[in-house]
Each structure stands twice: as C-alpha cells, then as structure tokens.
Amino acid sequence: MTTNDQGSNYTPGRYRTPDGAPSDIVIFTITSTEKKTAKKALPLRELQVLLIQRKSWPFEGQWALPGGFCKETEDMYACAKRELQEETGVTNVHMAYFNVYSQPGRDPRGWMISHAFFALVQEKWLAERRADTDAEDVRLFPVEEALQMALAFDHGVILRDALQKIREQMLTTVIAKEFLPEEFTISELYQVIQTVVPDFEERNFIRKITSTQSRKGLIEEVTDRGGQPKVSNRYSQRAAQLYRFTNLTQQLSLYS
Amino acid sequence: MTTNDQGSNYTPGRYRTPDGAPSDIVIFTITSTEKKTAKKALPLRELQVLLIQRKSWPFEGQWALPGGFCKETEDMYACAKRELQEETGVTNVHMAYFNVYSQPGRDPRGWMISHAFFALVQEKWLAERRADTDAEDVRLFPVEEALQMALAFDHGVILRDALQKIREQMLTTVIAKEFLPEEFTISELYQVIQTVVPDFEERNFIRKITSTQSRKGLIEEVTDRGGQPKVSNRYSQRAAQLYRFTNLTQQLSLYS
DNA sequence: CGAATAGTGTCTCTTAGACAATATGAA
C-alpha cells in the first residue's frame, strides 16, 4: 500500500506546505427601493453582493470578495465569521460554507487554498457601514453587474458558484427567512424568492403555501394576543395577513 | 478598514501557515449477498464504508478514512481522486466534496485543514483490491458498525457528516445510479434507496416513478433493437422490466 | 371610483395513498 500518507512514517517539515488558508465571503443582500409612482406599492427588490476594492498587489485596484487568512487558533467558520464582522460589523447572520478553491496558481502570492462562504444579510444591517464608507472601497453591486466585472483572483468563479448555490437553497430550504423580517406577507416572500430566482413563478402561490395539506406547517399565520389575525398594510390598501416561518422542516425527494 | 488581509500589504512568510492540506475520502459501497433460502430472490444489501488501519503515529493501530496530503501542483479534487485511485485502484467513479474540517488541534502532527470527499463505488470495482489485501489493513465495514468505532482524528464526525450527506443526496439527486448497473429493475432501485435511507418507504413506488406525469423522464424503459421491452429475471421468476436513468434533471422546490 | 394589492370560487385533470387482485415462470 503506497497510498496512505497519513499512515506512513511522518516527518514534519519534509513536505511543501500551503502558504495560507484564506476564507472568502460572498455577502448577499436584497435592497428595496420604493417605486416613485405610488406610496403604497411593492418595492423593487434587487440582489446585491458586497465587494471591496483592493489597495495593493496583487490585483491592485480590482474588486474582490472580502476575506482573510485563517489563524491557527480558529477554524474556517470562525475565520469567516470574524472577517464578516470586521468587514460589515454584522454578526449573527446566516453564513454557510459552500466550496474550496485550490487551483494551483490561483493566487500569485503562493499556494493558497481558499474556503468560500456565503452570507445572507438584511439591508438594514449594512446600512450604517454603507453610510460610513460610502464612495470608499466597499460597495454593493447588483449581482448581474458583478458577474460581468473582472474580479481579483478566481473570485468571479466563486461568485458564480455562490449564486447558483443560494438559488438552489432558496427553493429547497427556508433561507428566504434571512431576507425577511420575522413577520412577513405572502407577497414579500414571493418577491424575495423571485429576486433570487428570477425564473420562479407560481400562479397560485398563496394557496399552495397556505392551503395545502402537505405544505401546512412551513409557515403559519401570526395572530395578536387576542387571537385575531395580525395584518400589515405597508404595501397595499387592503391589509395582508402576516405569516412567520415555523421550525418544521421537510424532506424533499425525487421519489415521493 | 482593518479587515482585508488580502488587501493589506503582503509580506510573505510573515504569518504562521498550515502544515498541510490533506483530503479524506469516505468510500461507500453497497454489498449484495444472496439469501440462502432461494436462488432467485432479492439479495440482502448493506451500505459499507472502506477504512484503513493506521500503521504509525498518530493513532497507530486505529482505523481511519483513507486520504493523503495535497501537493502544490494539484487541486483538492485531483488530490482526492489520486488517493482514491491509489487506495482502491478505482477510477471514474462519482466523487464529491462535501466539507472542510479545520478544528484547531484535530491533528496532533500540526495545523492540518482537511477536505472531505465521499465516493460511491460499486462492489465489483473493489473486488480485486479486496482479494489482494484481504485480512490486511484495508477493510469494508458496515456503516452502522463504523459509526460505533473510535476512528482516528475526527474521522468519526466526518463519517457521520458524509452519511447524512449521501442520505440527503440519495433522495434529491440521482446518485442512486452510482450503485446500480446501467440497466436495472425498479426493485433494485428501490432496494438501493432503502439501503442508504432506511426510513424510505413508498408503497406505490413503481407507479410513482413510472406512471406519474411529473416524474416521467427520470427513468425510462429499456428496449432491445426490435423495440421490444427488455427484461431481467435475475431476482424473480417473473421477469421484470429494465430501466435506465435519463439525463433529465428536475428542480425540487419547497414552494411548488 | 380608480389604482394597487389581497384573497376566493370554480372547474378540470392529475396524483396520492391504500389494498386487493392478478401475472409469471422456475423449482
């Protein structure tokens, strides 16, 4: 058996080792802008990604994903969380690891094996930061625009992969909740899904998600203390029922 | 902005760097053993995982996942593929990356950030190798048994995660095909799914997968050159229709 | 009342789910 390096005699320092294990974080947010036409109207929503402009070699001046090197005393998740915190001041948001990028030569500084996370952040959490550093070297870009840009390193690929991943997860998990307030209307949920997955279309969305036995339990109506339905009219004249996600999960299957 | 290490002045050799980037591979296979009672009967199938016994420090004598260190000239996927090839002689099988393990202190040899893959291999591909090294330091273990063992490093956790991952993917993707011949019967498919996901039960499985409009296209009947249905009686007196997977995919969704 | 969003009625066709019943062919 020639195979098991871990099982062979181990001589520290004998091998070439990586020059660093960075994490890169694809920070998504959905911005809402009101239509000017009417006051009460569904806002325009757009999926955006946070990029920073590099100040030094390599890729000086180019836009890149935020990130940084892992320390020996933390794991990759802690590293990404720390970088996210340092970059946006945001904590306690949904962040998930999705892939490793280890193509030889991907970083001119040396052998860097990068770990990519995506984070979903509500616009309001980014608000202060954006005010602080506006017109600085940190900016939100619409994803479609970012995809066209020549990003540093292989960050274009990472962004593309991340986008595919959250599109998939938007439909198969409840990450939609990360872009929504605790209590939301059916339209808001529908809009969020469509913002991330433009192809998504369900004509009878409200019925499928509320009145169907198999889906009952994914979300539930919110009531006030008196047990009366709680509604919102932030987007319409006619008040809309508010819902919240439950904690129930659901196993999807091709075969059932 | 204190955050972007990649954007700050870069001084090579200034930081502590990892001591290695290994890959670990969870190699799954499904073994079939015939029931002794009758010749033509559905075989007993069992999900097994390949482990190796370590010959040296650390964790000498303990069982571990196969794997090895990444070289500077290859990416992690190539590394895992090479290790799999060296370990089992197997090539061209389904292998997928699923997580990184970077807990500080997980490897007494130093700062090792490990990348975990799972591979799905048909028993027949392992047959030669097993004959070669039988009663040696490479063995298949039933997963339930392996989960009870004290594996080296954090390999117990990795195995648990891998198992959860393939259970999920067994139901949401067509990885079942990796455990099946090109042409298979409905019972075989059903058995494979149940072997990986013991809770899976569909009473009307055959109809759901063949006669349902929404699922039409996942598998298709095999016919011979004359257009006649191709059947197999390897498990039963009554011959069963053979099917194959098509290339059609299907987007699962909680919301539709 | 018109605009804009929220939500219901209704109809048809398909599917889910449960079981019973029948089919096949070697031992």
Place this chain on the structure above:
DNA sequence: TTCATATTGTCTAAGAGACACTATTCG
C-alpha cells in the same frame, strides 16, 4: 402447485393549474 417477485385495478380524497372574480381602502 407453490412461492417470490412483478405489475395492474380500483376507489377516494387531495392537489395542481388556470383564470375569472370579489375584497379592501387610500387618494
């Protein structure tokens, strides 16, 4: 003929999908 697997019949209740229709309330 029996046995083990393969496959179809049948019935009911529920869901999918399409689209027209009603509801609410601000301006």
